[in-house]
Amino acid sequence: MFKNLIGKWLFFNLLILLFAGCETNKPNFQEDAKDANFYHRSMKKLTDVIVHDIFSPPVASRIYAYPNIAAFETLIHDYPDYQSLEGQLEGLENVPQPEEGKEYCFPLAGIHAFLLTGKALIFSEADIQDFENELLEEFKSLKIPEDVYNRSLEYGTAVSQHILAWAGTDMY
DSSP states (O other): OHHHHHHHHHHHHHHHHHHHHSOOOOTTHHHHHTOHHHHHHHHHHHHHHHHHTTOOHHHHHHHHHHHHHHHHHHHGGGOTTOOOSBTTBTTOOOOOOOOTTOOOOHHHHHHHHHHHHHHHTSSOHHHHHHHHHHHHHHHHTTTOOHHHHHHHHHHHHHHHHHHHHHHTTSOO
């Protein structure tokens, strides 16, 4: 009888470990990704690099503007009441749109667009890249489905490239 009890206990614990060890996507990854701390830390990192690279205030303001526009244009898809800056800022047109019917993690796409754009405007690119690599690992820990994760990064890249092309027309 005692052996039978131990066998059942062992089987039950192994069953729990089996289910606990299975990788599953988190159903609330969208809400977890909206943690403003991702954005605040990204802004702080960009500020630290701007200070380190010794940019003048007018140049620093330009460096702040374009990454924030890239992030905004990416994130508005989670906020239907927000309007694109397209047509409101001179020359900003045809901002890439997400593919209809596909799921995205817009906070991930927005942070990626922010950091890619910022990295292109500063000297210490490796500092931003190292920071982004760490941040992307944190996003992965939210258990975002792989297709959503990759699609979101691609969308953030497309918006960043578009904003950088537009920034190239500002006669800086």
